[in-house]
Amino acid sequence: MSDIFFHITISHFLILAAVLFAIGMVGVLVRRNALIVMMSIEIMLTAGILTILAFARLHGDMGGHAFALVLIAIAAAEAAVGLAIIVAVFRSKRHVDLERLHHLRD
């Protein structure tokens, strides 16, 4: 039983990644603050990166490691643009609460 805790295998990483993905997804769907939604999205991307790294190790393939680095760079670029947009919204409305954005509605 204690073996699960002391022998870290690939499946540990995969399960951790799946849990992270689920946390991120629930966060996006439930939270209403744009910044927290963005953090949840970053957690989802991290889950993808972790899964790719675990599988790259499993398959012994350097391509996966290289793509993980590319993914990290892209996630950073996306976060930079996203923060800038959130700042722009905050400047015009003084809040970033998704529930209280009323300009565009049915």
Place this chain on the structure above:
Amino acid sequence: MIELTREDFLYQIPLLILAVSGVMLILLEAFTEGNRRDFLMSLSVAGCVGALLSSIVLFRSIGDESIELFGGMLVADRLAYVLTGLFAGATALSAMLTADHQRTHRWEVGELYGLMLIATAGASLLSMAGSLVTIFLGVEMMSIAIYDFMAARRGSRPGTEAAMKYFLMGAFSSGFLAYGIALLYGATGTFDISSIAAFAAENPSDPLLVVGALVLVVALAFKVGAVPFHMWAPDTYEGAPTPLSGFLASVAKAAGFIAAVRIFAEAFGGDVMPFGRLGWASVFAALAAITMTVGNLAALRQERIKRMLAYSSIAHAGTILVGLVAVGVGAGDGAMAAVVYYLIAYSLTTIGAFGVVSWIGSRDKERLRIDDWSGLAVSHPLAALVMTVFLLSLGGIPPLAGFFGKFYVFSQAVSAYDQQLLWLVVIAVLNSILSLFYYLRVVMAMYFREPEGAFTPMRSPATVIALGLCAFFVVKMGVLPGGWMSIAGG
């Protein structure tokens, strides 16, 4: 070890032209004085025309071959060049319309043109994708550039709100895309689409493969705005500067579809389809049916024209999904050509429609409600005529481009797979009839109601040329569909 040859660069010239001129334009903007934006717009159009011409040349020279570049990362074939040409042309038209919108509403932002070209380069990368790595890079290159220029109209509250909604939903779908790619990589041990296809043909029901593909379906459904992943689309299209809504509805949507084609039709399109009897097409069939119905029903009750066009674009995404289902159940090249024809027809029509919406807006009044269109036929008969052409083409009235798009897609779907898709086509046809109600409402307002007061729309040559070109091609694709169909690959 991958050896790079001269061909590797030669066959991706359109992509290089778009990317390099995009970066150069952004650099150039930093050194441009105040009111010289028109010059940047002309340069971006020149870049697009260069990419369009080089894709035409490569399209003619490549024949029916499919050439792998950069060790399979990119694939050069006719499909890639048709789509690249479409993206370049659509971007040129959007850029011409945007310049006027910027001047009229005073939000001159020069970087926008460079960013548009970079987004188009990302879309073109997607059309040439031969690996899941390229798919992700293309989607992100396009999306990040689009997030940027959607927020470019800084003073506009709906504009920044629209940009934020688009960003959050787009980044959310990137999360799905990354995780789906990770799962497919786990199942197959490769990112290469043709190797994944070989694996899928042998192990069609590998659980990781199935789950990974379903996660990718969600990611792409967000990108193309299919119900139930469409919530961002009406808000974003309504809040964005009008010509950019047209860009979003044409280039970004078509790029999402070409990514779906590259992943699903090519990786899972073998004789043995993964996931049971209908294969992945069953998921798309359900999405298509809901998307068309929800999109059209929601469009019926819109009072604002951009929101109506947004829901109409959702409905059209559903119709294109019908074509994708036909590709999925093995209708082959004919169905593929129908989808491509539809993408060309729809892109030109929707850019034109958003272009007219942008054209009739003057500085103090953007005229975005359908009531604002009353009596346009009396005050500006030519604009009303052009808008009527676009609306009827969207509604699928012969002899316009939209009619043949629907005709080809439906006829391919009916004949595919022993007529098992008949139910889907019946839903699609009923939906096209339903859609006529809201398109004709605008036409009725323009022709049968009294004008509500004079106004001066923008009158620059760029807008007139762009709208004229859209209308010309929409009519030409409808009157002479055969040549366009053979370009599309039929």
